[in-house]
Amino acid sequence: MTVHAAPREGRARRSTAALPLLLDLVLPLGAYYGLRLAGVDQWWSLLWSAAIPAVAVVVRLVRTRRLDLLALLILTMIGLGLVLSSLTGDPRALLIREAWTGMLGGLIGVWLLASVGFGRPALMLLFRSFVQVKAGEAGLRAWEERWEEDAAFRRGVRVLTAVWGAASLLNAFAQLAFAYLLPVDAAPAAMHACWPVIAVPLFLFHLAYTKRRGLRA
Template sequence: MTLHTVPRRTGAAALLPLLLDLALPLGVYYGLRLAGVDQWWSLLWSAAVPAVTVLLRLARTRRVDFVALLVLSMIALGLVLSALTGDPRTLLVREAWTGMLGGLLGVWLLASVGYGRPALMVLFRSFVQVKAGEDGLRAWEARWHQDAGFRHGLRVLTAVWGAASVLNALAQLAIAHLLPLDAAPAAMHACWPVIAVPLFLFHLGYTKRHGLRA
């Protein structure tokens, strides 16, 4: 019998998407501002960075990715609106509305808590399957019918993830509208990491303490 292993990504390879999606646009914006470029053009070029990375990924995989196309369309819409209005804040608001997609995910998570199985259980299936195999997945899903504590724990976890996603979306929208233009890009990029770190720590502790892991 031949064992097939999944190649592990190196630390640099795992950090590269984070660098491209978060650090690079900020570096472009603040680098141009330090060079004396005005806010509109700085935001314009920094907004082009995610579009270029999405196009490169599409070219590399040669697959039509709905999420990638959605991101490109949102970027294009923001650039057109900003060009028509000449207002740099329009680009920031466009980024915030892109973040609202995560808010919609949060609303879906919250809505699922009170109806049927919580959505996080659906999202966890692939992780459980990879970790525990088909038998482990069946045993994990069977706990939904057998263990009231398991059901309660997954509902709590789903509600927390949903609330965090909605909070991130609303915070980004508020930042885009209220903060000074030069402060807003950094604050918007820092918003999710600030929420995500305690969220992941809570997730790890809660799943271990309540036996929710496969």
């Protein structure tokens, strides 16, 4: 039984990691364009595609039975967008609501960039749990102590944090521009594709840079 436990755990981790991608990208896009092909108008198609991540947030709140401020904020933004769109009858209001929800990532980008010049960059805080899982408590302490002892490490972490911050801001503003400027039927695909297009080179850069600069735990 021990022999087969590791592959099963690996498959479970991959399934868990793929679930947000399915709920946030694949299903909403599939719902929108599937409904449009079926002749449903833009407003209702956007409404049903927005319902998928909203339902996922509600299910998570019910399952965990724990107050999640980010989840509540997302639900509030969705609700406000629906009210505004209902009053105006404009499907673009739903797109704009989604884009402004995406601006939360832009705020994270601002936080990352601002932290570069003040104390330890925020990326060290965000990656702390990953380092702990990978290297354990002793490895985490050694990784954090390098900030005090190694100037090259400090410089490398600052550069990495600035790149992640810039990428987060670029994603947020690109989604906002797509929501306002593109035709309604083209905007959902562009908005959902925006982060994957940015994230692939970002992760490749992250892996290469952390290896070359010796930033990994």
